[in-house]
Amino acid sequence: MSSPVAKTAKSAKARKKDPKTAAKKDQPKRSIFWWIGVGPVLFARWGLRIAITFMIAMGLLTLGYTVINPPTTPYMLLEGQRLDNVRQEWRAFEEISPHVPRAIIAAEDANFCNHWGFDMNAIRDALEDGSGRGASTISQQTVKNVFLWHGRSWLRKALEATLTPVVEAAWTKRRILEIYMNVAEFDEGIFGIAAASKWYFGVDAKDLSPLQAAQLAVVLPNPKDRSAKRPTAFLQKRARRVLDGAATIRADGRSACIEG
Numbered sequence: 142m143s144s145p146v147a148k149t150a151k152s153a154k155a156r157k158k159d160p161k162t163a164a165k166k167d168q169p170k171r172s173i174f175w176w177i178g179v180g181p182v183l184f185a186r187w188g189l190r191i192a193i194t195f196m197i198a199m200g201l202l203t204l205g206y207t208v209i210n211p212p213t214t215p216y217m218l219l220e221g222q223r224l225d226n227v228r229q230e231w232r233a234f235e236e237i238s239p240h241v242p243r244a245i246i247a248a249e250d251a252n253f254c255n256h257w258g259f260d261m262n263a264i265r266d267a268l269e270d271g272s273g274r275g276a277s278t279i280s281q282q283t284v285k286n287v288f289l290w291h292g293r294s295w296l297r298k299a300l301e302a303t304l305t306p307v308v309e310a311a312w313t314k315r316r317i318l319e320i321y322m323n324v325a326e327f328d329e330g331i332f333g334i335a336a337a338s339k340w341y342f343g344v345d346a347k348d349l350s351p352l353q354a355a356q357l358a359v360v361l362p363n364p365k366d367r368s369a370k371r372p373t374a375f376l377q378k379r380a381r382r383v384l385d386g387a388a389t390i391r392a393d394g395r396s397a398c399i400e401g
Contacts, residue, residue, distance in 0.1 A: 196303070229332040238350075
């Protein structure tokens with residue numbers, strides 16, 4: 142009877158002679174470039190080409206949307222597939238109650254008329270606060286809604302940060318807010334102020350009262366969980382603050398870029 146030591150040595154010798162085992166050990170580790178069938182230089186070139194093509198396409202769309210109303214958005218298309226249908230009607234700035242843009246500025250971005258797409262003070266305060274609250278401006282939200290997708294990711298934020306100055310340079314503040322009011326989601330499948338005013342209050346967008354405008358504005362941060370039809374005590378209190386804020390920014394000139 143052979144000893145355990147002899148068996149172990151014999152087994153090791155057999156593994157050493159096994160050509161399959163030796164071949165596996167000799168195989169180099171496969172990199173991502175091997176799996177996709179291109180070298181790193183070619184991969185980088187194609188990545189650069191795709192990025193440049195994307196930015197050119199976004200630039201052309203941005204220029205086009207200075208005079209053409211966006212027919213739809215990527216998020217609207219996705220929600221349309223998920224829900225089978227979405228509601229949206231376009232309204233020109235002049236066909237919307239003047240209380241709406243003021244309420245949205247007061248609720249979402251009080252310094253909208255004074256920044257170039259990024260509110261650096263709000264960003265600094267959010268970083269110092271450390272609570273995770275957002276500091277996105279109306280310009281950034283418009284870029285996200287019109288060109289990109291929803292959800293948290295570094296790629297989307299990077300694209301948003303790249304496209305926001307382009308939009309600010311190409312569109313007026315009034316145009317940015319006009320597009321935002323027409324593509325923002327106010328309830329599940331309800332996009333734009335025209336559809337929202339009918340859905341919630343049964344009136345046309347041009348007939349919204351100051352309080353109704355404030356109630357719609359406070360829905361925007363979380364339209365799937367907030368409702369202007371059944372506002373919680375928190376939303377009612379928030380709407381009253383927005384109502385006061387809308388009057389304040391009109392009086393102190395912070396809504397001057399969208400007036401008249």
